[in-house]
Amino acid sequence: MRRRRSQDRRTPWSDVLDGWLFALSGVIAVWFAYVLLRDGVRPGWPTLLLLVFWVFFSYLVLPRLHRILTAIYLPGYFVGRTRTSDGLLGDPVNLGFLGDEDQVHGAMTLAGWTLADELDVRSAAGIVRGVLRGRSYAGAPVSPLHLFDRRQDFAYEQEVAGSPSQRHHIRFWRCPDGWLLPGGFRADWLAAATFDRGVGLSLFTLQFTHRIDEDTDVERDFVVATVCDAVPAAQVGVIENFSSGYHHRNGGGDRIRTDGDLPILDVRCAPGRGGAHASAPAARATDVPQSVLVGSGVALARASTYAVGATVYVVQESTTVLAVTVAILAVCEGALALATLAAWNWARLLLVAGCSVTAVTAMTVSFVGHRPPVGLGQLLTVGGSILVLLALSSQEARDYATGAGARTTPAKASA
Structure with a gap:
């Protein structure tokens, strides 16, 4: 009996992974906000990045940092x-x-x-x-x-x-x-x-x-x-x-x-x-959260872009291996996005993990390679990965994928 209770207290591996991805998203988001601010102070069209910086920082970065910090120092009981x-x-x-x-x-x-x-x-x-x-x-x-x-x-x-x-x-x-x-x-x-x-x-x-x-x-x-x-x-x-x-x-x-x-x-x-x-909250919990819609939508848009790129490679008679690779990437990302919309937690974790690799790689190259400013194409590519990461690592997306939101009814909610 003692062993069973000890096992019940263990944190599932998916929860541990979610916690790390949630914290990682905050670090990556701060770096990307810095990139937007750094490149936005240049003359010409890059000045528009300052507006993007404000929207990204105030509506995505600060909320994520608040979430991370309040999870550490705010009590969970009724106050x-x-x-x-x-x-x-x-x-x-x-x-x-x-x-x-x-x-x-x-x-x-x-x-x-x-x-x-x-x-x-x-x-x-x-x-x-x-x-x-x-x-x-x-x-x-x-x-x-x-x-x-x-x-x-x-x-x-x-x-x-x-x-x-x-x-x-x-x-x-x-x-x-x-x-x-x-x-x-x-x-x-x-x-x-x-x-x-x-x-x-x-x-x-x-x-x-x-x-x-x-x-x-x-x-x-x-x-x-x-x-x-x-x-x-x-x-x-x-x-x-x-x-x-x-x-x-x-x-x-x-x-x-x-x-x-x-x-x-x-x-x-x-x-x-x-x-x-x-308007019972249990009924609303079955709806797809906006964070899941945004994250999956961006992933589907990226998959469509990859599919177009693969088609262009084929038409231009480029390397077949490159076209096949891009096509496989498009199919995988599109399938994971659709599975995430269907509340499959493994698909959400794979999609978030893949976007994390892309974002971390870009951040590492930015620090090690010393190649500012970042091009518009890279901003869009990395920005899309970070949007998916922020949206699908949120608590709302996690609850939707694991069914925790549907289980949180007034009768069972903790004080």
Whole structure:
């Protein structure tokens, strides 16, 4: 029995490989960002690389570095704070709800709140159009925050005078079955309510994002007031000093301040909505994550390019061996990309490992060969490998390929 327990505690070889590839991707991404910055300061068209550097560094490199560092120094237990997709501490948890999902939806709808759309390409484009044109988007999606190792189950919002940049919003997470708050208190849902005061550049992430108002207690009390006005029978209890009254900043760099109290809204008296708004995270877990779509898409594009190259070699009557080699490479990479989309973990690992070899080779040649600047063709080739590496070594891609995301249900999520 002792031997079996010891074996169960061993880390599977795939997890060890994933960990190394995840860390390696951060090192390679930093090197490639340096290359983009170094070559972008030259006159002429290379100046455009500075824009590529900003996008690559702020939206890919910094999030990966944050993920690596927070995995080392942030605790994995419940601390009364949400987490960003990069693993940073996010907005404070400042509300709790008692009631089933339909009752929560019913209470929020009666209170005049609008259910936020899911964040995808279509809704993201809608946000950009709304901000640029100054038009209203009542159901604009909110960025994902994580609690219980999963993103919010749903979110509600209220616009301010039709402004696309200012809004009240609140995210909801279903508590795991039988899970109790510190002190033994019970809640069916936990929520984080904040007020978006505008859109700006985050000094923490260098990304354009909504900036929240510092006093999160005002937004918390606003949610309580709107629900109680709409559902007079709703009851409110308060857990005093639930968390520290000092939080300093969230993951986007915005200052946050709270007294640490946690109101619990009992909305079990609210009329249900007949399951019309059901959005269980287990159902969403079966969808292909965007990181897998991006990584596999880039790999398929590379495979298509290799196939075209092999055809060109044949037409030009070049070396048959070279044409066959490129054709085999195209078939292998395309097959691995399709298998990764089908959630085969071995295919994802092989694809990531192959791209790692390409990127490490380029990085080594760059340091040893001393041949700056890097040509445009090499930038595209190596950049494609790094994009595949970053996308398919992410936690979302790993969970999708191993089925861990589908297994993380509210009943089983850890606190």
